[in-house]
Amino acid sequence: MKTDDASSRTVLGNLVNDVMIDNAPRSYARTMASVTPRKLWLARPGDCLVVLAPCRPAFRDYVERTLGVDLGRVELVQPDGIFTGHALDLVEQEDAVEKVVSRSELLPFVLDRRVLDFATRTGTPIAGYDGIPTRRTLRAVSRLNTKSGFRSVASELGLPVAPGGHAGTLPELVAHLETFLKKYPAAIVKIDRSSNGYGTAVVRAGRAESPAEQLAGVAAQQGGRERGWVYEEFLDFVSLPSVEMNVGAHGPVPFSSCDQRTVDNAWTGMTAPAEPRGAAVAHESALAVGSWLHGEGYRGIFDVDCCLLPGGHVVTEANVRRTGGTYLEELARRLTGQASPYWLADVRRKNGGPGFDAAVDAIGCAGLDRGPTRVVLTADTTEVDGKWRYLVVGGDPAEVLGAERTLVSILEPT
Numbered sequence: 001m002k003t004d005d006a007s008s009r010t011v012l013g014n015l016v017n018d019v020m021i022d023n024a025p026r027s028y029a030r031t032m033a034s035v036t037p038r039k040l041w042l043a044r045p046g047d048c049l050v051v052l053a054p055c056r057p058a059f060r061d062y063v064e065r066t067l068g069v070d071l072g073r074v075e076l077v078q079p080d081g082i083f084t085g086h087a088l089d090l091v092e093q094e095d096a097v098e099k100v101v102s103r104s105e106l107l108p109f110v111l112d113r114r115v116l117d118f119a120t121r122t123g124t125p126i127a128g129y130d131g132i133p134t135r136r137t138l139r140a141v142s143r144l145n146t147k148s149g150f151r152s153v154a155s156e157l158g159l160p161v162a163p164g165g166h167a168g169t170l171p172e173l174v175a176h177l178e179t180f181l182k183k184y185p186a187a188i189v190k191i192d193r194s195s196n197g198y199g200t201a202v203v204r205a206g207r208a209e210s211p212a213e214q215l216a217g218v219a220a221q222q223g224g225r226e227r228g229w230v231y232e233e234f235l236d237f238v239s240l241p242s243v244e245m246n247v248g249a250h251g252p253v254p255f256s257s258c259d260q261r262t263v264d265n266a267w268t269g270m271t272a273p274a275e276p277r278g279a280a281v282a283h284e285s286a287l288a289v290g291s292w293l294h295g296e297g298y299r300g301i302f303d304v305d306c307c308l309l310p311g312g313h314v315v316t317e318a319n320v321r322r323t324g325g326t327y328l329e330e331l332a333r334r335l336t337g338q339a340s341p342y343w344l345a346d347v348r349r350k351n352g353g354p355g356f357d358a359a360v361d362a363i364g365c366a367g368l369d370r371g372p373t374r375v376v377l378t379a380d381t382t383e384v385d386g387k388w389r390y391l392v393v394g395g396d397p398a399e400v401l402g403a404e405r406t407l408v409s410i411l412e413p414t
Helices: 026-034 036-042 057-067 087-093 097-101 113-122 135-144 147-156 170-180 216-222 276-295 324-336 356-365 397-411
Strands: 009-012 048-050 075-077 105-108 164-167 186-191 200-204 229-233 241-248 251-263 266-272 300-309 312-319 342-349 374-377 387-394
Touching (some): 009 097, 036 048, 036 057, 036 324, 048 087, 048 097, 057 324, 075 097, 087 097, 105 113, 135 147, 135 276, 147 164, 147 229, 147 276, 147 312, 164 170, 170 186, 170 229, 241 324, 251 276, 251 324, 266 324, 276 300, 276 312, 324 342, 324 387, 342 397, 356 374, 356 397, 374 397, 387 397
Parallel strands (some): 009 048, 009 105, 048 075
Antiparallel strands (some): 164 229, 186 200, 186 229, 241 251, 241 300, 266 342, 300 312, 342 387
16 A cells, blocks of 8 residues: 555554563563554554554454544554564565555654664654654663663752662672661562563562562563663652653653553553642653753653652653553544543453453443543453453543443453
8 A cells, every 4th residue: 555645654563672671571572562453543544554463353343433534544564463573573574664664754662773773774754853863862762761771860850769779680689679678668679671560579678588589580580681670669659640741853842641550560551631749740850851852862752650759759760652651642632532631541351251342342332432431442452461451531530430430340240
């Protein structure tokens, strides 16, 4: 499909990349790849979408009905099964390079080395940039997407970070924690990457198990990490606000805010917009980080996550890329036509209950697929990872929470 539409894009689902995690374990890569068909929610006529898992026809039909968009006018590059490599490897495997470069710009999930090399080699514009980004920009993106790099930059900018540090090896990490836990009751340990909550562990003082024993699962799961781990004081937070901004030619401008939902210290979902107090502190932090990124030549979406405490706050990480919240905010705006709609999104494990097609029918019968408050199943992955992913969008927080309760009763019938 050759397109003459000057606004057409290639939306590249490079969710498996070395910016978020190096040497990704297959289980992690499979999980990340399985959700990429949700990029159908971003599709516009003339676009090309590169996804790492097959888009089931029923899911495509569901997206098409919900959005009222002719997906027949969208070119799809997809594998026969789940593809755990880089999206550009899939493009080459499917002999789809011409499909990608024929669009007016490339919109990657994250600016990584493979994307930069491809853009340099083919002359394909990357969304947001006047020219091809430099290696300096890529280094800044890679640095800020590590936990230790973010802590370093945040400290340089005068932003508050939790007490903690970095360890390059497991023995070094254990030694640091043995000292750290003499002063603090607990520490959260994170692999030194932007990893969607993957690879975190909480180590507590006063346990019968030593720090080394409490970290045994982490060691077995991840082995020796090339970039090590960050450890921080495990804080009793009030909320976890996050602000996304878009860095343009003249600097960062606000895009959205949310309060994060977590389970076992890992992100599962969010409510948007964030409560005012959290939004304010996250906004100021994101503005400082965005100005730093602008100086490094970065153009595009990023977020800064914060931990709101009873008497203050700390910043915890930045995701210098599109995030789960980015496409959810875009989808919420698309469904409502509003600039800043109220919405929530979350993930729930499937324990029995209906399959995807039956759940869609039940949502329709409950009247939740239309009207001012709407429910959308954003991904079709229950057969892969056993999880439901959903968005509830509307103008009133109470109605949105009520619609979520009805949805849960459909997905998890007693």
